[in-house]
Amino acid sequence: MSTSSKNLPLTLIASILFAIAFLPLGTGFLAYFTIVPLFFLLEKVTLTDAIFYGYLFGLLSNIFSLFWIANATLPGMVGAVLILALYNIIFFVLYWLIRRKSLTWAVVGSPFLWVAVEWIRSHGTLGFPWLNLSHTQASYPVIIQFAEFTGEMGISFWLVLVNIGFYLLLKWKFKRKSIVILASLILLFAVPIAWGIHRLHKNPPEDTGFRVALLQGNVDPYLKWTKSFQKENFRLYYSMIQEAAEKKADFIILPETATASYLTHTRYELREYRQLVDSIGIPVLFGSLDFRDTDRRRYYNAAFLMHPTRRTLDRYYKIQLVPFSEKTPLADSFPFLYDIDFGQGNFSSGTEKTIFRVDGYRFATLICFEAMFPELVRKFVVKKIDFIVNITNDGWFGNTPGPYQHLFACLLRAVETRRPIIRCANTGVSAVIDPMGRITSRTKYNEKTILFANVPQKLKTTFYTRYGDITGKLSLSITGALSIIFLILARV
Known part of the structure; x- marks a missing residue:
């Protein structure tokens, strides 16, 4: 088989390994090999x-x-991919550019190139970090414990370094010089595993005793x-709140858009929920929609915190919207894009990073997709919060x-920030995640239930939280430098 005739099979193998590594089947180890076929292809x-x-x-x-996006919107899935x-x-292209002049520099530079691309893909209006390679672990x-220093990047x-090791072992066909590579691979695994074992057994998170109830209405x-269905939906959550109160919850959380209404503009529901919250004496976090009376052209995916006996509601508007689902990217700059129907909504982004307070605890609420963004989460955590709430509705998929x-992305956010994450999902999976990235309790998918759990204690502020994504920014800078150098060399 000629070199060119191998390219298609190599591409297909890499794509399949990549996709299987993201399945929730414990197959993340396949990410150790997924880039290897690409290195051979690019020779x-x-x-x-x-x-x-x-x-x-x-x-x-x-x-x-990402085939499952089609369950919610086929045009949106097509546009996204x-x-x-x-x-x-x-x-x-950048690997090809460097490889023309130097295999060594191409291989050495590849982790920076890969991470730089992930960084670019994770930012801006089109930001979509869902398939960052780190999520496979x-x-x-x-x-993953070293993410408290480096973040997911x-x-x-x-992972790219590990792929390089296996690529070189195969390329050199396990000759004598492969011993160095094999030793390096062993070291690459030994260091994070040793740190992980040490971290998992040092100062395990304690229980705060603060009891939350996660209402999974399904x-x-x-x-x-x-x-x-509006009245039935209201009765469902009304009764679930009552049940949670009877079982001595300190705080009750409903999932994203649980009210299926504009809560603050629906007088009957707002009045009934207020009377209920006053009667049980327990704060309740609602997922809902909202618009401002002063500007009805702007609609928001929102979270409202209702306190007993307090008339005003604390609110948070979702900042990071899902491209092609909640909003068409760049449509504000190019209005004709509004005329293209991807089956998307037309929400506006919030601007305030609201910190809620309940019984002396401070917490941030991430709505759905926002849990995928480490930098956004970090900006909440630096406000000295005690835990993170993620409300979502994954039933569309x-x-x-x-x-x-x-769900797995939340595990990384917990490790990066050493903050527990309380996740309430309409159809599942609802879960409580400790600061070590371990699920301490969870529900099944597609079941109506209430998950009761105590919030784990937060740990000390991490290096990543203090200083941000140094790995990503450094990779972007080095990628830029390599690109300039080898573009100049290509002209020589």
Whole structure:
């Protein structure tokens, strides 16, 4: 088989390994090999090949990994994978550029290139960090503990180094010089595992004794917005709040858009919920929608905290909206995009990083997709919060990998910040995650239930929380420097 005839199988193998590594089946170890076929593919390709196979790998890996978005919006899924695939071209072209002059520099630079692409893909209006390679390791607590220093980008960087090791072992066919590579691979695994073991057994998080009730209503997301179901939806959560109160919860949490209404503009529901909260004497966090009376053109995905005997509601408006689902990217700059129907909403982004207070505890509320963004979470944590709440409605995606991938991202946020995460999901998976990234209690997907749990104690502020994503920014800078140097060398 010629070199060119191997390119398509290598692309397909890499795409399949990539997608399977993201499945909630404990298959994250496949990420140790997923880039290896790409290194072999990029050994002898033209610029045109690098662009073509970069896009093809991006297209296939995204389709295999994000197919479940089609359950909510097929046009949105198509738009997402077509755009997300473009980012992979950056890695392929830059690796090709450096590889032309130096295999050594291409290999050494590849972790920086990969992480730089992830950083770019994770920021801005089109920000979508869902498939950052680090997420494949979230179910391995002993591996991910060093994220308290590096953030998730450091885990991605480490994974590329591991892939380099296996690539060189195969390339050199286990000859004598492979001993150094083998030793390096052993060290690459030994260091994070040793730190993980040490961290997991040192000062395990204590129990605060603060008892939360997570109401998993398991409401069909398509049914709950129908007018005929509004009263039944209200009765469902009303009765669940009563049950949670009877079982001595200190704080009750409802999932994203649980009210299926504009709560502050729905007089009957608002009045009834206020009377209920006053009667039980327990604060309740509601997921709902909202708009300002002064500007009805702006609609928000919101969270409201209702305190007993207090007339005003504390509120938070979702800041990071889901592209092609909650809002069309760049539509404010290019209004014609509003006319393209992806089945998306038309929400506005919030601007305030609200910190809620309950019984002496300070917490932030992340709505759905926001849990995927380490930097956004970090900005909440520096405000000296005690725990993080994530309310979400993953029912749109059904019992697919999507809801579990979303859950796994929360494990990384817990480790990065050493803050417990309380996750309330409409259809599941609701969970309590300790600061070590371990799930201490959880529900099943697609069940109506109330999860009662005590909030774990927070740990000390991490290096990552203090100083931010140094790994990502450093990788971006080094990638820029390498690109300039090798563009100049290409002209010589």
